[in-house]
Amino acid sequence: MTLITDVRLRRVLDSRGNPTVEADVLTESGGFGRAAAPSGASTGEYEAVERPPGEAIAAAREHAVPRLVGEAYAGNQREVDALLHAADGTDDFSKLGANSAVAISMAAAKAGADVLGAPLFQHLGGTFRGENFPIPLGNVVGGGEHAADATDIQEFLAAPVGAPSVEDAVFANAAVHAAIADLLAERDHPCGKGDEGAWAPSIDDEEAFEIVDEAVSAVEDEVGFEIGFGLDVAGAELYDADSGTYEFSDTTRDTDEQIAYIADLVEEYDLVYVEDPLDEDDYEAFADLTDRVGDQTLICGDDLFVTNTDRLREGIEQDAANSILIKPNQIGTLTDAFDAIELATANGYDSVVSHRSGETEDTTIAHLAVATDAPFIKTGAVGGERTAKLNELIRIADDAT
Numbered sequence: 001m002t003l004i005t006d007v008r009l010r011r012v013l014d015s016r017g018n019p020t021v022e023a024d025v026l027t028e029s030g031g032f033g034r035a036a037a038p039s040g041a042s043t044g045e046y047e048a049v050e051r052p053p054g055e056a057i058a059a060a061r062e063h064a065v066p067r068l069v070g071e072a073y074a075g076n077q078r079e080v081d082a083l084l085h086a087a088d089g090t091d092d093f094s095k096l097g098a099n100s101a102v103a104i105s106m107a108a109a110k111a112g113a114d115v116l117g118a119p120l121f122q123h124l125g126g127t128f129r130g131e132n133f134p135i136p137l138g139n140v141v142g143g144g145e146h147a148a149d150a151t152d153i154q155e156f157l158a159a160p161v162g163a164p165s166v167e168d169a170v171f172a173n174a175a176v177h178a179a180i181a182d183l184l185a186e187r188d189h190p191c192g193k194g195d196e197g198a199w200a201p202s203i204d205d206e207e208a209f210e211i212v213d214e215a216v217s218a219v220e221d222e223v224g225f226e227i228g229f230g231l232d233v234a235g236a237e238l239y240d241a242d243s244g245t246y247e248f249s250d251t252t253r254d255t256d257e258q259i260a261y262i263a264d265l266v267e268e269y270d271l272v273y274v275e276d277p278l279d280e281d282d283y284e285a286f287a288d289l290t291d292r293v294g295d296q297t298l299i300c301g302d303d304l305f306v307t308n309t310d311r312l313r314e315g316i317e318q319d320a321a322n323s324i325l326i327k328p329n330q331i332g333t334l335t336d337a338f339d340a341i342e343l344a345t346a347n348g349y350d351s352v353v354s355h356r357s358g359e360t361e362d363t364t365i366a367h368l369a370v371a372t373d374a375p376f377i378k379t380g381a382v383g384g385e386r387t388a389k390l391n392e393l394i395r396i397a398d399d400a401t
C-alpha cells in the first residue's frame, strides 16, 4: 500500500528568501507527503552537508529516486532512510545533500501517515503518543549570526515551564515577545527582527538580560504560571580558535572565564536553559560547566552534538551536557534524528526538537516532538514559518489534525 511510486523534487523559497528543497512522495494507494528542508545560518562544523538546492535536487534525482520508486515503502521509515544513506554513500550526505535527504525522508513519513489516515506524530510515535506536549522555547531577542548589529548572544528564549497547556505556553511566549517590544520602545531602542522573528535591538547583552527578565516577570504575573528564560549562546560563533578566547563586542573571555560567566548568569537570572555556551570542540569545558550548574539548568548541545549519535555518545561518556538539540537536517534523516532522541532519553538527556533560522511552513518538527515525547521544542515565538509549527502543536493538542 505504501509502495513509493513517485518522488518529485523542486526548489521553493525559505523564510530568508533563499531557495530550498521541497519533496513530494506519492504511493501506490494514493498516499501523499510533502516536506521542505530548513537551513541554518550558525551551522555546526560537524553537520551533514547542505548542497546548493539545484545540485542537491539533481543528485537526488540521479542517485536516490531510482532506489526508492517501485522499491521502498513509505510506511517503512527505516528502509527509506537506509536507502537514502545507500544512495549517498558518504557519512555526511555530501553527495545527495542533507537538504534533499531530509526533505525526502520527511515527505516519505508524511506519505506513510497519509496512507494510514493517521496524524504524523502517531505514525512516527505510535498510538500512545499525543498526551504529552513539549514546552516551546520562544526566541524573543537575538543577534549573533541571525541579525546584524544586535546582541552577541544569539538567542534569548522565553521558557514557559509552568504552563498548564501547550496553548497557554505558545501564547505566553508571544506575550513576552510583545512585552519586550514595549520595553524596547520605552528605552528608545526601536528595532527590527532577526531571522527567527526575535527582536534584534542594537543593545549589549547586559541590557538584553534586564529587558527579557522584566518582560518575563510581567507576563508571568499576568498569566499566573512560571515562565523562565534561557539562551542559545552559539558559543562556537564567538570562539576564536587561534587565540582560544570568546570574543564579545565589549570584552574577551578565555575558556575558564566563559565558564564562570555562564555559571554566574545561570545563578543571577535563574536560567532554565543554556544552549552551546562553549565551543563545539570543547567537550571538556562543557563538562566543567555541566558539573557546576547542570543540576540547576539544562546545558544543551547543538553545534556540539549536531544530532549525531557518535558525538552524543562522546558527550555522554564525558558528562558534557544534560540535553541535546535535535535538528533533522543536521543529520539528514528522521531515522537518525529519532535514534539521537532515543539515545539521549536512555541516558537521561532531555531532547529539544528544533527549527532552523531558515525555515518553511513545514510542520514535521512539531509532530516529531510529540512522537518522541520530547520535553522541549525550539521553534520561535512569532512569524509565519514559526507559528506554522506552534499552531500545529495547538491543533495536535486539540486533536484536530
Ligand SMILES: C=C(OP(=O)(O)O)C(=O)O
Pocket (backbone or CB within 6 Å): 039, 040, 041, 042, 043, 044, 145, 232, 234, 302, 354, 355, 356, 357, 358
Ligand atoms: C536555530 C539555530 O540557528 P541556525 O539554524 O542558524 O543554526 C540554532 O543555532 O540553534
Ligand SMILES: [Mg+2]
Pocket (backbone or CB within 6 Å): 232, 234, 275, 276, 302, 303, 325
Ligand atoms: Mg543553537
